[in-house]
Amino acid sequence: MTPFKLTDELLAEIEQLIEEQQDSRLLSILEDVHYADVAEIANEIEEDQATYLIKLLDSDKTSDVLTELDDDVREAILKNLSSKEIAEELEELDTDDAADIVAELPKEIVQQVISEIEDRDHAEAIVDLLRYEENSAGGLMAKELVKVNENWNVLTCVKEMRTQAENVTRVHSIYVVDDQDILKGRLSLKDLLTTSTTAPIKDVYIPKVDSVNVNEKPEEVARIMSKYDLEAIPVVDEIGRLVGRITIDDIVDVIKEEAEKDYQLAAGISQDVEADDSILDLTRARLPWLFLGLIGGVGAAAIMGGFEEMISKHAILFFFTPLIAAMAGNVGVQSSAIIVQGLANDDLKGSISNRLVKEILLATLNGLVLALVLLFFTWFWKGNFPTALAISISLIAVIVVAGIIGTFTPLFLHKRGIDPAIATGPFITTSNDIFGILIYFWIAKLILGI
Amino acid sequence: MTPFKLTDELLAEIEQLIEEQQDSRLLSILEDVHYADVAEIANEIEEDQATYLIKLLDSDKTSDVLTELDDDVREAILKNLSSKEIAEELEELDTDDAADIVAELPKEIVQQVISEIEDRDHAEAIVDLLRYEENSAGGLMAKELVKVNENWNVLTCVKEMRTQAENVTRVHSIYVVDDQDILKGRLSLKDLLTTSTTAPIKDVYIPKVDSVNVNEKPEEVARIMSKYDLEAIPVVDEIGRLVGRITIDDIVDVIKEEAEKDYQLAAGISQDVEADDSILDLTRARLPWLFLGLIGGVGAAAIMGGFEEMISKHAILFFFTPLIAAMAGNVGVQSSAIIVQGLANDDLKGSISNRLVKEILLATLNGLVLALVLLFFTWFWKGNFPTALAISISLIAVIVVAGIIGTFTPLFLHKRGIDPAIATGPFITTSNDIFGILIYFWIAKLILGI
16 A cells, blocks of 8 residues: 555645536546545645535545544535535434534534434434533444344344444444343354354353443543453443444544643643644634743742842852753653653552652652752852852752642642643643742752841 | 452452462452453562462463563563463464564573474464564564455355454454465455355455555554554555554554653653652653753853843843743743644644744744733833833743744654654753743843843
8 A cells, every 4th residue: 555645736736626627537536545535635725625525526435534624624514515415424424423523513404404314213323422422432432333132043143233234334243232222242253253153142142241331431431442452342321221332443533632632731732723723723722821831930030039139149049040940840740741641541559648758759869969960060160169059959849849749739630520631731830930939049048048 | 341440458358369379269359350450460469479370360361461561570470480381371362462572581581482382373473573673563463364365265265264263353354365465455344244155255355455564663554544444454565465464452552652652752751651660760761851951951040140240230130031931941842742743643734934934923923912911010010111121022032932943843853753752841941941041131131232
């Protein structure tokens, strides 16, 4: 496979062909292009050109293209499609993707679109899925799955399965339910390939099957599926009835989105933005954190203003404030990032007090090494040992306090049900800047006795 | 399913049962525990206790446990197993997992272990896999797959498949090859369920199949599989022969590791460490970046020392150095993080000069807003308009320069083949601290005319 690469030339050619309405040329170029790549093209061209493409191509391809588009491009295209055209796209999609698109439609056309869907079972499944909260297993799952009744025999089962499998892109597991639809176990396709066709289902199914509750958080579903290497997991309601199935491709998206969100939070970007978004969107994502930094900096300046009388005798103290602030920030981010990752991977063991002792030891060790280097540098530079000593001792104190704040802020947020990842970004840097500088001047004043 | 939760009580009970060698009690407790959870238990107890558990349990379970263990725990346990015992574990594993374990074994026992593997085909496949570089598609793939010859008919095919499927945990796709083992296409299991059994393979297979080259980087394999929603992808060698298969569960691990690495780099942690690692390991991961920060801070101090003559008339300039450093750092991290993500997702479009113009506009906009706030605060606080103006104008300049450095450092590193993610951490913060303070004092001096 030579991977598809969207070149400027290809893009220009497609744009021109659209302008000239050369439909057959367009169709022959795009025939062998994967829907994810068509989406990449549609994201790059003008909205009306993208709409033209969508209307031109077959709906079994364009429906998948729609699911891969950037949100704003999809919204613009859907606006230009009739209810009937949208319904045709939905018809081709798995119920989870269809429900996601319906959820984005303007309220006033939803009913019209749903009524245009010819396959009423499909429409019903989509409407069912709309009931579930987006940020839950129910919001992720699809209705498509293959299930058999434990009271059937293998012959009926295989016949039923063939019909059901028509609607299911990837079969993975065959779920076994009882007469009340309660999930009882599973059959693997492989078992079916290797088992005699005359056995009753009751005797051949595996009574153990992992499942998640419909209200489970997506991150928890992702954790379970990746821990247990599952490629699909059935979703059950409060009384254990099989209501849907989540597949690994959706979970890959959850994992990637989680990681991006954490990374962006750590970098001080508060919204999901990309490099190619507008300057206004980027500003909206970045400015709030910079404001926080500004407030922190102003706070630090105010603190230093309070120690102004020291400036005539110990100007050098003021030269090291960026160093102190940087160290407090770096140590804080390091310790909080480790805790945030531990929380995400669920591998934090042991008591809080042990963690406290450990972080203090660690910070003291790091602080000692760094302070020693700084001591010799400052002493050598300015020849004033007491000041150099004061700066170095303050540095140790600042690092220890920063480490403690960095460790406990995410733990505290996590306990309060707040995403601890926000603690790794400018939030921790800013508060540590202020605390750091306050501690620094306070200890220096104490040691130098001013 | 009630998810397994490793409690302190359970851990204590297991430790006691091991001490008392109550094998049957242990076996009955662990019988229904998933291997991933057994690994969690083994990670928490003493090494000799973990070894005891591994020797006690069946090798079809313990082999999977081994793959899930922390590296150091696995190494310790393998040291206590004989070559024959290790070979028995390898026998139960898929070839990719087995090869990973063999690659970690001390060189002097590898040959002995391999020779103890009874299934010679399995041993051969493992040895084959050892040839591939760890950080490549070849290093990720397994030899287990189901393949059929295009010249067979469906009857032969189904018979052959049944034999092959015995060794393959998840079938996914049936790959079609020619007499030279060149990958030609695929058959889906579903097609097989729904197709007549008398057709010749040549007529029913799908001649289009995504594949990756054996030398492809894991991140690129991950990108392809997640973009095209693939659950397995065949791996071909330089002349197109089918040599292995990568499944989505391995890719989930690659994605998670990539994300963790980027996150840790952004947080200034240079090695893969966890909160529960030793203080020494944690220090080794954290101290280098703190040293970098120390050097940056010392550099900033030296720069400020060069502007010492300003301190008597404009002490307030020195109060704002932590603010300037923080803003330079924050803006730098924000802009580099967006570029790093764009590079990772391969969605950076347009020319470098456009990007430059955009970042300058963005930084100027953000800078103006922030500088205006700062101007009024400083003016109000100290009543000195020229100084307030000098500080604010410097802030804009610092933000613009920081934005440019943050944008171009990752682009430059990426071009030179270096992971751009290292540009988001203390590296960018430190260099921006220094540049920021230099620019700040230089512009302030220019405006205030000292």
